[in-house]
Amino acid sequence: MLVSLYVKNLALIRETEVLFGPGLNILTGETGAGKSIVLGSVALALGAKADREMIRTGAESALIELDFEVSGEISRELEKLEILAEDGHVVLQRKILPGRSVCRVNGETVSARVLRQLAGLLIDIHGQHDSQMLLQTKKHLEILDSYAADSILPKKEKMKAAWKKYTAVVREIEENALDESSRKRELSLAQFELEEIGAAALQEGEDEQLEREYRRMANSKKIGESLGAVYALTGDFDGRSAGESTGRALRELSGVVSFDETLQDFYSQLSEVDGLLSDFNRSVSSYMSDLEFDPAQFQDTQDRLNEINRLKDKYGGTIAGIRSYEKKRQEEADRLLHQEEWLEQKRREADTAKKEMLAVAGELGGLRREAAGRFCRQMREALQDLNFLHVEFSVSLTQKEQCTQDGWDDAVFMISTNPGEPLKPLASVASGGELSRIMLALKTVTAGQEFAKTFIFDEIDAGISGKTAWQVSGKLGLLAQNHQIICITHLPQIAAMADRHFYIEKNAVGESTATTIRLLEETESLRELARLSGAADLTEGALKNAAEMKELAEKNRRKGTY
Numbered sequence: 001m002l003v004s005l006y007v008k009n010l011a012l013i014r015e016t017e018v019l020f021g022p023g024l025n026i027l028t029g030e031t032g033a034g035k036s037i038v039l040g041s042v043a044l045a046l047g048a049k050a051d052r053e054m055i056r057t058g059a060e061s062a063l064i065e066l067d068f069e070v071s072g073e074i075s076r077e078l079e080k081l082e083i084l085a086e087d088g089h090v091v092l093q094r095k096i097l098p099g100r101s102v103c104r105v106n107g108e109t110v111s112a113r114v115l116r117q118l119a120g121l122l123i124d125i126h127g128q129h130d131s132q133m134l135l136q137t138k139k140h141l142e143i144l145d146s147y148a149a150d151s152i153l154p155k156k157e158k159m160k161a162a163w164k165k166y167t168a169v170v171r172e173i174e175e176n177a178l179d180e181s182s183r184k185r186e187l188s189l190a191q192f193e194l195e196e197i198g199a200a201a202l203q204e205g206e207d208e209q210l211e212r213e214y215r216r217m218a219n220s221k222k223i224g225e226s227l228g229a230v231y232a233l234t235g236d237f238d239g240r241s242a243g244e245s246t247g248r249a250l251r252e253l254s255g256v257v258s259f260d261e262t263l264q265d266f267y268s269q270l271s272e273v274d275g276l277l278s279d280f281n282r283s284v285s286s287y288m289s290d291l292e293f294d295p296a297q298f299q300d301t302q303d304r305l306n307e308i309n310r311l312k313d314k315y316g317g318t319i320a321g322i323r324s325y326e327k328k329r330q331e332e333a334d335r336l337l338h339q340e341e342w343l344e345q346k347r348r349e350a351d352t353a354k355k356e357m358l359a360v361a362g363e364l365g366g367l368r369r370e371a372a373g374r375f376c377r378q379m380r381e382a383l384q385d386l387n388f389l390h391v392e393f394s395v396s397l398t399q400k401e402q403c404t405q406d407g408w409d410d411a412v413f414m415i416s417t418n419p420g421e422p423l424k425p426l427a428s429v430a431s432g433g434e435l436s437r438i439m440l441a442l443k444t445v446t447a448g449q450e451f452a453k454t455f456i457f458d459e460i461d462a463g464i465s466g467k468t469a470w471q472v473s474g475k476l477g478l479l480a481q482n483h484q485i486i487c488i489t490h491l492p493q494i495a496a497m498a499d500r501h502f503y504i505e506k507n508a509v510g511e512s513t514a515t516t517i518r519l520l521e522e523t524e525s526l527r528e529l530a531r532l533s534g535a536a537d538l539t540e541g542a543l544k545n546a547a548e549m550k551e552l553a554e555k556n557r558r559k560g561t562y
Contacts, residue, residue, distance in 0.1 A: 001484045002123065002454045003089070004067040007041045009059035010096075012506060012515040019519070023499035024480035027488045027517070028528055033506045034515030035488045039458055042066065043125055045094045047115030052098040057512070062096040068122050074453070077121050081114065092118065125456045126439065134413070134435055134442075135427040141368075141411040144395060147446050148371030155364045156406065162360045163405040166353035173346050176335065187336040190329050193315070197326045200311055202319050207308045210301055217298045220291060227288050234281045243281060246274045357403060364407040369397055372411075375445065382441035386475055387468040388434075392416040394423055436462045440472060444479050455479065457487040461494055469493035470556075477557050492532035492546070496553040501525040526550065 005018045012034050029035050044050050045064040055062045068090045070078065075085050083090065086106055092115060093104040103110050105118070119125075145152045178186060216223070236243030250270055257263045308319070316322040335342045372395040383391045396412045414423040417434065426438070440460055447455075457476070464472060473494040476485055480499065489495055501520045506513055520528060526546040527538055533549075535542035 001069045002042075002066060002486065003069050004065075005038070005042060006063070006065040006067075007038070008063040009056040010041055010044075010062040010064060011037045011054055011056060012513055013037060013041070014056065014509070014512075014514040016515070016517050018502065018517050020484065020486060021500050022484055024476055024497055025484070025486045025500045025502065026495045026498035027486070027502045027504055028490070028495050028532060029504035030506070031490075033504045035504045036458060037515060038504060038517055039125070039456055039486070039488060042123070042456060044096070045092050045115070046119035046123065046125075047094075047103070047112040050094070050096045050101050052096075054096060055098070060097070064094050064096075066092045068092070068454075070122070074121055078118070081117060083118070090118075090122070123454045123456060124443075126443070126458065126460065134438060137410075137412050137425070137427065140395070140413050140426075141406065141409060143442065143446070144368060144371060144375060144411050147375050148367065152364070152367050152371060155360070155367055159357075159360045159364050159407050160405045162353070162357040163403065166350065166357045169346060169350045169353050173343065173350060176339075177343060178336075178339070183336055183339055187333060190333040190336065193329055194326065194333060197311065197315065197322060200307060202308065202311070202322060204319055207305070207312075207319055210305050210308070214298075214301050214305055217293060217301065220293045224288065224291055227284055227291070231281060231284045231288065234277055234284070236278075236281075243274075243277055246270065246277060250274055358408075361403050361407045361409075365397070365399075365409050368407075368409055368411070372397060378445045379441055382444050382475070383438065385471060386437040386441055387471040388417055388437070390417065390419045392423055434463075436460050437464065437468070437472060440475055444475055447479060447483060453482075454484040454486065457485065460487060461489050461491045465491070473497045473553065474556055477553070490532065492529045492549055493553075495525075495529055495532055496546075496549040497557065498525070501528065503528055 001022060002020050004020065006016075007013045008015045016038075018038070027035055027038065040048075041064045044054070045066045069088055070085050070090055071088060078085060078090065083105055091106055094115070095102040095104075101112070103112055103115050105114065145156065233241055234243055235241045236247055250267070253263060253267045253270060257267050311322055312318065315325040376394050379393045380391060383393060392415065394414045396414050398410045398412075399408045400410055402408075413426040415426050415429060415438075416423045417429065440457075443455065460476070461469060461472060469491045470493045473491075473496065476487060476494060477497045479485055480497075487494065495501060501524075502517055503520050503524070504515060504517045506515050526543055529546035529549055530538050530542040533542065533545060535545075
C-alpha cells in the first residue's frame with residue numbers, strides 16, 4: 001500500500017505531502033489544477049523519464065518520495081532484488097537535477113532500472129493511453145498468459161527451453177552444412193593447426209618456468225654484482241661487515257654474561273642472529289658459484305618463449321587456452337572428416353527436438369484454450385456490470401505458421417456490444433469510453449494475479465456518464481475491497497464512492513502559481529460533489545443531491561450491487 005507521497009519543487013508543485021489510506025482514494029479538482037502532475041510524480045519516483053524542465057522555476061532540484069507498506073509475497077519478491085523492508089516499509093526517493101537524477105531505496109542509491117523493477121511489484125499505474133494497449137493484438141496473448149500465470153508460466157518456461165534446444169540444433173546444421181570444396185578447405189586448415197600445436201609439445205606451466213629462467217639469465221650480470229655486494233656486507237672478512245660486527249658483539253657479551261643471568265637471553269638471541277647470518281652468507285656464496293651465463297641456453301630459452309607466445313597470440317592467451325582450442329578443432333576436424341554421418345545425426349536430433357517442442361506447444365495451447373474459457377466468462381460478467389448490457393466476449397486462438405519461444409498460438413480479443421452483431425476484433429469496434437471500461441473490467445478479472453496491491457487510475461471515466469458512471473464507480477468500489485485504489489476523476493458518481501476524497505487546486509502565491517492537495521472533510525466532500533455535478537451555485541438542493549449520491553454509493557457498497 002502507498003502510505004504517503006511527498007513532492008517538492010516539481011512543475012507547479014512547491015511542496016506537498018499526501019497521506020493515502022486503504023480502499024478507494026479519489027482525487028478531484030478543476031481542469032488544469034495539476035491532478036495529472038500529482039500522479040505523474042509517482043511515475044517519476046518509479047523510474048519514468050525525467051528532464052530538467054520538470055524542476056519548478058527558480059528551484060535547483062525536484063524531489064519525490066514514496067513510502068510503501070509491504071508484506072508477504074511482495075516482501076519476498078523485494079528480497080530477490082536484495083531490497084529489505086525496514087519495519088515493513090520501503091521508501092523510494094528520486095531527486096531530479098539538471099542533467100541527471102539520483103534514485104534511492106531506503107536511503108541507498110540505486111539505478112533507475114531498479115526503480116522500474118520495483119514499480120511492477122508495488123504499483124500498477126493506468127493512464128488514458130494505457131487503454132490503447134488493448135488495441136495491440138500482440139498484447140492479447142500476454143494478457144491471457146498473465147491471467148492464468150500459475151498454470152501457463154511454468155509451461156512457457158518449458159516451451160522456451162524446448163524452442164532454444166531445437167533452434168540451436170537447426171542453427172548448428174545451417175552453419176556447418178558445407179559444400180565439398182569448402183569442407184576440404186576447412187579440414188585442411190584444421191589439420192594444419194592441429195599439427196602446429198601438436199609439434200610444439202606444450203607442457204602446462206612451461207611458459208611461466210621459461211619466463212623465470214629468461215629473466216634470471218637476462219639479468220645475470222646485475223644479479224652477480226648485487227650479490228657480490230650483499231656477500232661482502234654480510235660476511236666476516238673485511239672488519240666492517242655485518243658478520244664481523246656480530247662476532248665482535250658476541251665476544252663482548254661472553255665476557256659479562258656470567259655476571260647477570262638476564263644477559264644470557266641477549267647472548268642466545270644474538271647467537272641465533274649470528275648463525276642465521278652465517279647460513280645466509282653461505283647460501284649467497286653457493287648461488288654465486290652456480291651463477292653462470294650460457295649464451296646457447298639463453299638463446300634456446302628465448303626461442304622457446306617466442307614460439308609459445310606466438311601460439312598464444314594465434315590460438316589462446318594461455319597454454320590452457322591453446323589446449324582448449326586444440327580440443328575444439330579436433331572435434332571440428334572429426335566432423336569434417338565424417339560430415340555426412342554428422343549431418344545425419346544432427347538431423348535426427350533436430351527431428352526429436354522439434355517433436356518435443358511441438359508437443360510442449362500443444363500442451364501450452366491446451367492450457368490457453370482452457371484459460372480462455374474462464375477468462376471470457378469472467379470478462380463478460382465484468383463487462384455486464386459496467387453497463388455493457390448485450391455484450392459477447394471471446395478470445396480467438398489461432399496457430400502461427402512457425403513455432404516461437406512462446407508457442408504457436410496467436411490471440412485476438414473479440415467483442416460484440418450490440419445484439420445480433422457478430423464478434424469482431426476489439427481494435428475495430430471499441431470506442432474510447434468503451435476501452436476505458438474494458439480495461440477496468442480486465443483489471444478486476446486479473447486483480448488476483450497482480451503482484452501490486454495498489455492501482456492508480458488516471459481518468460478511467462473518459463467518455464462515460466450517467467448510469468455507466470455508476471457502474472464504473474461500483475467496479476472501483478469492488479476492486480477497492482482487496483486493493484488500494486488511487487483514482488483521478490471528473491465524475492461525481494465515482495467521487496461519491498471514495499473512502500478518502502482529496503482536492504487538488506492551483507493558486508497564485510505571490511508572483512508564482514502553486515498546486516496543492518488536501519484531504520476533504522465530509523462537508524467539503526459534499527460541496528465538491530455538488531460542483532462536479534455541474535451546480536452553478538452550491539445551493540441547498542445541490543448539496544442535498546450530493547448527500548443523496550453519497551448515500552446511494554454507500555448503500556450499493558454494503559449490498560455489493562452497482
